[in-house]
Amino acid sequence: MTPRPPRSTVRNAALAVVAGALLTAGIVVPAGGAPAVENSAMDNIIPAPESVQPDPATTFELTQQTSIQATGEAAEVGEYLAGILRPSTGYPVPVNRGALGTGDIALALDGAPDLGPAGYRLQVADDNVSVHATSTEGLFNGVQTLRQLLPAAIESPTAQPGPWTMPGGSIVDKPRFEHRAAMLDVARHFFDVAQVKSYIDQIARYKINRLHLHLSDDQGWRIQINSWPRLAEYGGSTEVGGGPGGYYTQQDYTDIVNYAASRHIVIVPEIDMPGHTNAALASYAELNCDGVAPPLYTGIDVGFSSLCVDKDITYRFVEDVIRELAALTPGPYLHIGGDEAHSTPEEDYKKFIAQVLPLVSKYGKTVVGWHEYGKAQPQGDAVVQFWGTTNADPLLTDAVARGNKILASPANKSYLDMKYNESTPLGLQWAGFIEVADAYGWDPGSYLQGVPEESVLGVEAPLWSETLENSEHIEFMAFPRLPAIAELGWSPKGAQNWESFRQRLATHGPRLTASGIDFYASTQIPWAK
Template identity: 60%
Template sequence: MQHIVPAPVEVTPNPGATHTLTADTRIHTEPGSPEAARVGEHLADVLRPSTGYRLPVGPDASGHGISLLLTGADARVGEEGYQLDVTGQEVVVRARTAAGLFAGVQTLRQLLPAEVESKTRRPGPWTVPGGRVLDHPRYEHRGAMLDVARHFFGVDEVKRYIDLIAQYKLNRLHLHLTDDQGWRLEIKSRPRLAEHGGSTQVGGGPGGHYTQEQYRELVAYAASRHITVIPEIDLPGHTNAALASYAELNCDGVAPALYTGTEVGFSSLCIDKDVTYEFLDDVLREVAALTPGPYLHIGGDEAFKTTDPDFIAFMDRVLPLVAKHGKTAVGWHEFVKATPPASAVVQFWGTKEVAPDVVAAAARGNRVVLSPATKAYLDMKYDADTPLGLDWAGHTDVEDAYDWDPGAFVRDLPESAVLGVEAPLWTETVATPADLEHLAFPRLPAIAEVAWSPRRTHDWEGFRRRLAAQAPRWRAQGVNFHRSPQVPWQD
């Protein structure tokens, strides 16, 4: 039980109580709870290919096996935590919610041999070390952001990323759906956005987009992993794909050419035209209707072509549109100059620990998600020799991603204002799933631990050893992880 990532709140090993899964093992779920049954089916789907066992799932409590129960958990587990007990007779996960059961199942996976992640039958044995784990998250928001605008990733590729991040108890997937290089979501009232604006990507490839049905499929798949999707429509800059699709969104009425480069800050919607806000009302209405989660991200970063007065005037009209369609606005930290309502969430991506505007926003009631580029940006190079990624914020190896405290990172920002942590992965240089995995792993589990685990468990030497034990699991899953020399990888 000493290799779990993220580190649990409490671990009490009992070496004499090892449990072994057999062909007779059943997965018992809370009677009358379809949510618990779905978590049980998820666990069975993971275990069946490698074990070859039937692993029937249901409320039948007879016989030994794995039990997923919504009663009897320690009160400390809260809404997303769990209690896991392993004895020679049974494995029991208890939680107050299905999200807690799901988190406990991810820990159980890590307690089984790494080959349990294989998609083909393996010999076993399938043993679980005995003991108890009591666990719950430090922060409410534990996220990963995937930029599908610079390079497009299809439905199955995003689903794989969802599965990988869910293993480490992340519960938010922020999809950066629009940028200068591509518009990736079908908007039925404005079809040229996807048809024309989504027809290319960085380097001039074919691009692509999600139909509304495909987007709903992704949202539902994420929800089945207890992950909330946060869609981002980046405004008012980063909008060349939209400007190229609809000429009237430009102040001069002339549509620019599609863009396949990587520069930023050169585009802007026309702030003074009413048609801009009619357009945005349509877009935000459709995106909100497709997204059951509470959040809608409106960007707000790097709007270099927009003066501060125009930016504020723009946000004064857009923020009410987000509320009109029933969503809570999220924006990159530049949007605090528009004084968004206290309900809005601020996403900090700065490189410095001094951010007085963000601190002032927190004093007005805004919660803050921390994504400091020097720590949490997964697209930064590991070192000077890394073939992928960027280096404008410096190099970020695993220890850099791990060695920080969100509760004390921004000077004068109280920990009570920190909603959580998110790891963005921008894709200017990321064209394939293998590229994506190489940059995300092993740093994403480091960010996951920063977001989930209590500060008192934070220990680099301990973490690097626990992280090293993930390598056989990633190999079984075919993850193209970076073998950082900072970690004593297990072979």
């Protein structure tokens, strides 16, 4: 694979283009890059809150004496917030259960019922800051907003000079959609536990609350299944390009699940079937119709593999995998894939899915599948995930009629592995180029024909990894498009405005830099310095 240029080269080149365009338009550009956006931090929050009421006469300052007051379950969120504030400020920021004092931050589980489980109310006064919610999830979301009110250097892992001020005012906020997801493909290239945890932390700051892990594909099987050990030991031994691959032990997976839960993110595991199964077929010859195991696969073609629909052992295999994975997964969902099964005849495909659906229910999970599995007519609370490149599909209207919920992830809008433009050094382009404006420029509640907003469960931003080999690659493709998708999932429709978003996003450049996140400096954004 051709190595990507150093991130400073990519970002500086993009900023130079922005500066040149602004100079042409007669705008004075300060040395070193594009002009800073001169808005209050109250005006620069992503995702845009439901209601913001600034108080220009008020400023709060975080000091050496500041403590976080949080009792009961709220104390856990308090410790999370303290963990953000301590490294950059150098302040002790203790988490106490005492009375609120001057200069303190309060986290309280006394929010009004109309906030719902994920909403919050944040107030910044001269003498203290308070976040109110009905649940720890709501408090956690409020903390993500609170950190954006502080200077960008608050995100630094090392001590910075400050001062640490927040603009005064109040924010009342709750999400538009319940399900706001990112997806990480760990099958094409393997990412270890630390890399997945890093991505969890990054997506959490934009109020993403689901992480879909694509755990199996032709190129690799990434989760230990005790009853079928060769799946991970052999099927997980390679990846695209022939690298060493890897897999998660069940303890590793549990570690990821628990870490995600501490960030109020639910893990949605996916085992793709009946296609995208070469790693499994290579691991166990008996899963093949002819009893012959194919070689391991390290390319990126799709659609050539299939489980043997007419063999009883296929369903013993599938049930064992579902049983073990469901037992490890406290969240409500289990994703069975179902896409691009080009080597499975349609009647066989329907027969296979019809036999698998009851297995997911048997082990207490709600089934999710890519929209092709709608051909098997999943019933009730089944979730149909749309990944097409058009805004209409008869499978969606049929699914809505059955009462299925639709998860919107159109490939030409939300796939984070698509190139930004023809010169992007990473990614693919089969669904087209996706710049930040393209990722932002659609409405999940009305985009899909025949799918009313009440049938939309939410949005997802998938990140496939055919061309991605490390965390820098993940970051470069996810940011800044992931914040765009996050806003579509969280913010009220009336608050979504491209011009507003690009100006707000511009102020997040220094935040991403302070965090060490390797983002793409799109020329569509007037990045702040």
